[in-house]
Amino acid sequence: MKLVKTGTLLGLLLGVASLAFAGGGSVTIKSPADGAKLKVGAENKVEYEIDPGPNGDHFHIYVNGKEDVVRSLKGSYTLSTLKTGENTITLKVVDKGHTPVGIEKTIKVTGE
Secondary structure, eight states: OHHHHHHHHHHHHHHHHHHHHHTSOEEEEEESOTTOEEOTTSOOEEEEEEEOTTTOOEEEEEETTEEEEEOOSEEEEEOTTOOSEEEEEEEEEEOTTSOEEEEEEEEEEEEO
């Protein structure tokens, strides 16, 4: 009988732990796809959806290291600094003090 109670308690604890991680937040880049080829000089956009999780507030986008602050958690961002060759695009969820909370997504695209 004691084994069943211990197993039940362990199951409850694991269930609570999984609920705590379920709301951890996420970054989805809908387009462009990782590895996409984009035309330099065209109006290229990153379409995204952000779930900032319990510790995030907004996100920062980095295009080849150049940072911009974005408050809208769903929408698009125009890539004005796209260059010929490889480009790195990173979206990082940050808190109100602009400190990254560990939720991010990076893709690489090629400018042609």
